Amino acid sequence: MLRRSLSLLITLSIVVLTAVFILRISDRPFRFKSKEKRSYTLAAVVIRDNVTPFQKLGSRLFTVPLLNKQYDHFVYFTQYSKTGKEQAFKDSLYNFLLRYDSIDIYLLAHGNVFYSWLDTFPRKLLGKVRLVYNTGCGNSSQAYLWLDIMGVKTYVAHSGAKSQSPVFYFYFLRRLVAGVNIKDAVSAANDKAVGLFSIMALFDDTYGQNEFIEGSKALYFVKIALPDE
Amino acid sequence: MNKKMSYILIVSALLLQAFAWVVLKFILNYSFEPDALLYEEGATVMTASLLAVFGGGGVIMSAYAIYLSLFKGNWKSILVSLLLFLPVLFLSAFHFIAFLMLCAMI
Numbered sequence: 301m302l303r304r305s306l307s308l309l310i311t312l313s314i315v316v317l318t319a320v321f322i323l324r325i326s327d328r329p330f331r332f333k334s335k336e337k338r339s340y341t342l343a344a345v346v347i348r349d350n351v352t353p354f355q356k357l358g359s360r361l362f363t364v365p366l367l368n369k370q371y372d373h374f375v376y377f378t379q380y381s382k383t384g385k386e387q388a389f390k391d392s393l394y395n396f397l398l399r400y401d402s403i404d405i406y407l408l409a410h411g412n413v414f415y416s417w418l419d420t421f422p423r424k425l426l427g428k429v430r431l432v433y434n435t436g437c438g439n440s441s442q443a444y445l446w447l448d449i450m451g452v453k454t455y456v457a458h459s460g461a462k463s464q465s466p467v468f469y470f471y472f473l474r475r476l477v478a479g480v481n482i483k484d485a486v487s488a489a490n491d492k493a494v495g496l497f498s499i500m501a502l503f504d505d506t507y508g509q510n511e512f513i514e515g516s517k518a519l520y521f522v523k524i525a526l527p528d529e
Numbered sequence: 530m531n532k533k534m535s536y537i538l539i540v541s542a543l544l545l546q547a548f549a550w551v552v553l554k555f556i557l558n559y560s561f562e563p564d565a566l567l568y569e570e571g572a573t574v575m576t577a578s579l580l581a582v583f584g585g586g587g588v589i590m591s592a593y594a595i596y597l598s599l600f601k602g603n604w605k606s607i608l609v610s611l612l613l614f615l616p617v618l619f620l621s622a623f624h625f626i627a628f629l630m631l632c633a634m635i
Contacts, residue, residue, distance in 0.1 A: 307599035314615075315592050318622045326626065329635035357572055364573075365633035477633070 325499065327471060327492065332369045333479035340401040342430075344374040345393045349409035350381055359408050363473065370477040372400065379409075386417055393418070397425045405452075407434040408469070415445050423451040430454060431482055433472070433518075435465035443521040454482055454522050460515015467493045468518050486520045493517070535610070538594045542587060542617050549583040549624075580628035587621025590614075 302310070323329065335342070344367055348359045356378050367374045375392045377385040396403050407414050412434070418426065429452035434442065440457040447455055456472075458465050471489035476482065494513055501508030552575065591614035598610035629635045 302599050304600055307596050310599055311592050311596040314595060315588065315618065315622070318615075318618050319626065322619070322623050322626050327630070332633065357576065361573055361576060361631050365631065369633055474630075 325496075327474060330474060330478040332477055335370055335372060341372050341399075342370070342402045342404070343396040343400040344371045344404040344406065345389060345396060346374065346376045346406040346408060347385060347389055347414070348376070348378045349412065350379040350384065351410075362470070363406070363408070366473050366477045371404070389414075390417055390421075394421065394425075397421075397428055401428065402430045403428055404431040405429060405433070407432065407436065407439075409434075409436055411436040411438055415442060415450060418450060421450075426451045427453070431456065433457070433469075435469055437461055437463050437465070440519045440521075443519070447521055447523045452523065454520070456482070456486055456518050456520055458516060458518055460512065462512070462515065464493070464497070464512075464516040465518070467496055468516065472518065483520055483522075486518050490517045534597060535594065535606075538590050539613065542590050542614075545583055545586050545590075549579055552579050577628060577631060580624050580631065584621050584623070584625025584628055587617055588625055591618040591621060 346363060346367070348356055360376060360378065364376055367376070373396065375388075377389055377392075379385050393403070393405070414434075429450075431454045432446050432452050434440075434455070434457040436457065438459060438461050440459040442457065443455050446452050458468070468489050471492040472485055475485035475488055480488065493516060497507040497513055497516070506512055594610050594614045595618070598606045602610065626635070
């Protein structure tokens with residue numbers, strides 16, 4: 301009906317517009333920074349709790365390729381029981397704290413008390429922990445423990461009793477790995493998550509409730525260094 | 530648009546989705562064993578491959594169907610192909626972009 305070149309042009313336009321629309325409602329593409337350009341060494345320890353196989357697989361599928369791009373070394377643990385992998389987690393973290401300049405810890409778990417695993421770690425050593433990100437519902441209440449008692453530099457967590465932290469985590473990790481600083485990554489990921497909730501609220505009222513939105517946003521806590529520390 | 534080609538494309542697109550559904554169903558019911566690292570790696574590769582095949586294949590097929598209807602069909606076939614293949618194109622593009630994101634390519 302139409303000329304070959306015009307048909308081709310219209311088809312390609314439809315494909316491109318489709319891709320752009322999907323990227324617009326999900327997330328924009330990133331140019332990930334090379335880890336070789338960083339002046340310090342960075343490692344990460346990740347733990348996923350004992351959830352359904354699909355959730356375990358999804359977390360792993362999403363997290364591992366991104367960590368590969370940013371970290372000099374990382375370990376990813378999946379629990380198969382409530383207290384599983386404790387010794388392996390502690391050994392890896394201790395080893396990393398001795399070997400690397402800076403460490404990030406990702407606690408991909410429902411409401412948890414992983415801080416209790418680290419109570420024998422020297423506080424000075426834990427001072428090398430740059431970030432603890434905790435997906436656990438209501439675990440923002442642990443900020444004092446992580447920052448003041450354990451001595452880590454930054455703690456990011458959610459306050460809601462039923463927070464949608466996976467949505468935040470998707471946007472947050474992509475930005476962090478792309479080289480955005482932690483504070484800005486938290487802020488941008490919160491904005492993106494709220495944007496998605498507003499779309500989902502068209503189908504389910506829960507996503508539009510203020511309590512749900514505020515509880516799902518991540519809170520950023522930072523340690524204020526005192527002169528004698 | 531060539532009717533035979535249209536049928537082939539529709540059946541292929543549906544088969545592709547059925548295949549994806551069966552494999553996803555397998556992964557959903559998948560039981561991780563404590564030391565089954567090989568299985569985890571296998572499931573990871575399988576899911577990524579599934580998204581790549583389902584997404585990439587779906588995009589090519591639906592785009593080709595739209596192209597054929599524009600080039601060889603009439604207004605009726607264009608309308609039908611857009612109605613049939615645009616949803617497949619969106620779904621396929623979604624799967625393919627998910628694959629690229631999972632592989633941290635974008």
